[in-house]
Amino acid sequence: MTPDLPAQIGPYRVTELIGRGGSSPVFKAVDPKSGRPVVVRLLSSHILENPAAAKRFERESRALMSSPHSSLVQVLYTGVEGTRPYLRPYLVTELVQGASLDNLLKARRLSVTEILTVMKGVCRGLAHAHQHGVLHHHISPHAILVSPDLSMVKLTEFGFTRIESLGLTGTVSTGAISLGAFHYLAPEQVESSASADHRADLYAVGAVFQELLTGHPPTGKFSLPSQSNSELLPETDVIVLKCLARNPSERYATALELLADLGKLEEALRLRLLSEIRGVTQKAAAGPSKGLLIAGLVALLIALVAAGYFLAR
Numbered sequence: 001m002t003p004d005l006p007a008q009i010g011p012y013r014v015t016e017l018i019g020r021g022g023s024s025p026v027f028k029a030v031d032p033k034s035g036r037p038v039v040v041r042l043l044s045s046h047i048l049e050n051p052a053a054a055k056r057f058e059r060e061s062r063a064l065m066s067s068p069h070s071s072l073v074q075v076l077y078t079g080v081e082g083t084r085p086y087l088r089p090y091l092v093t094e095l096v097q098g099a100s101l102d103n104l105l106k107a108r109r110l111s112v113t114e115i116l117t118v119m120k121g122v123c124r125g126l127a128h129a130h131q132h133g134v135l136h137h138h139i140s141p142h143a144i145l146v147s148p149d150l151s152m153v154k155l156t157e158f159g160f161t162r163i164e165s166l167g168l169t170g171t172v173s174t175g176a177i178s179l180g181a182f183h184y185l186a187p188e189q190v191e192s193s194a195s196a197d198h199r200a201d202l203y204a205v206g207a208v209f210q211e212l213l214t215g216h217p218p219t220g221k222f223s224l225p226s227q228s229n230s231e232l233l234p235e236t237d238v239i240v241l242k243c244l245a246r247n248p249s250e251r252y253a254t255a256l257e258l259l260a261d262l263g264k265l266e267e268a269l270r271l272r273l274l275s276e277i278r279g280v281t282q283k284a285a286a287g288p289s290k291g292l293l294i295a296g297l298v299a300l301l302i303a304l305v306a307a308g309y310f311l312a313r
Contacts, residue, residue, distance in 0.1 A: 009040050009090050010079045028095065031076075038076060041091045048080070048087055061091060063132045064158065071125030073145065073156040098152055102141035105212075112231060114150055115212045116266045120259060121153025122205055127255035130198045134158060137196065139204035140184045141211065183207060183217035187246050199248040202258060206243020206251075218244055233272070235265050 004025065005017050012029040018039070019026040029040045047053045057078075064075040077092040101118065104110075110118070122144060129136065136143070136158050143157040182190070186203035189196045211217040213225040213236065224237040239261050245251045252258040 009042060009081050010077075010092075012038065012040050012092065014040065029092075031092075037095045039093045039095050041093070042081065043089045043091065045082075045086065045088045047089050054089075057089060060134045060158065063134050064129070067128065067132045069125055069128040071121045071154055072129060073154050093156070096145050096152075096154055096156070098145045098147045098154070100142050101144040101146055101208075104146055104148075105141060109215070110150075110212055112213075112229075112269065113266075115209070116262055116269075117150050118144065118146065118153050118212065119205070119209055120262050120266075122155060122208070123255045123259035123262065125153075125155040126201055126205065127259065129155070129158070130201070130255055135198055136201050136204070137189065138181065139201055139208065140181050141208060142181075144208070183211075183219055186248070188248060197248070198255075199251050199253075202243055202252050202255060203245075203248075205255070205258065206240055209243065210240050213240070233265065233268055235261075235268060239265060 005027070006014055008014060009027065009029065011032050013032065014027045014029045015037075016028040017025060018028050024041055024043050027040045027042070029038055030036070031038050043057075047057050061075055061078045064072065065077070068074045073096055074094040075091065076094060079090055079092075081088050081090050122139075126136065126139075136155065138157055139155070143155060145154045145156050146152060184204040184207040186196060186200035189200050207217050210222065210225065213232065214223060214228040216222065225240055226232045226234055226237050239258070243251060243258065252261075
């Protein structure tokens with residue numbers, strides 16, 4: 001095994017390095033008890049050196065383990081690897097058969113219906129996590145896993161980067177977050193991340209929504225979705241702007257409130273589509289009826305002429 005690929009982490013047999021987030025390598029491994037493949041994330045040793053970080057890691061990981069949800073990647077186990085003074089915590093999750101949303105977006109654009117499907121799945125998972133006291137604070141298209149047909153939408157990479165940063169500095173920092181991820185950070189996270197609450201996650205969801213609708217995350221002075229796509233209703237802009245409000249008190253109070261508005265938007269789009277279909281159907285129905293009437297009159301005229309000719313003979 002290479003230094004980057006340990007033979008084993010805890011009881012889990014490592015088979016492949018599948019990613020790296022900051023100082024946290026992510027491995028594909030095998031659960032020796034069940035024989036099934038899992039994902040093992042090896043976290044920074046700094047978490048264990050800071051009591052607040054260690055306590056938060058234990059609380060949030062246990063909350064995710066004890067409260068699984070179909071829109072969250074399931075946490076299966078946590079442990080500690082190594083020997084003192086080189087102990088490192090690790091996190092074991094299910095292996096999801098799918099791709100990150102950012103990879104899907106490189107392949108194709110999503111329809112409005114598909115976008116709403118993804119966003120509703122994200123909101124369901126986020127609402128469940130928030131109800132159990134778990135914040136994400138690192139939502140981006142990279143942290144959303146989807147199946148090709150979008151029947152599966154799962155949030156992953158819960159804020160363990162945030163916890164690692166807390167272990168390193170004593171206060172939550174954005175230093176470990178990649179440059180691209182800054183587009184999804186709420187203003188209060190950039191200014192003083194330690195004071196950010198669940199509404200920072202709702203800002204990030206709004207940033208992802210904006211990117212899915214327009215092709216670009218909100219940077220500087222950005223265009224409203226309806227300006228980029230005439231098919232969108234003005235209500236779409238209202239939802240995005242409420243998510244992206246600079247003041248957290250002006251955003252949605254909960255992910256469930258955002259989910260409800262997304263449902264209303266989806267219904268409004270459905271009704272508009274039905275109205276358009278009904279209009280086209282009525283026009284189509286009106287056209288043939290007029291034609292049939294003319295054809296009938298012509299046929300009647302021909303019949304009268306033929307009858308007159310017969311009578312004349």
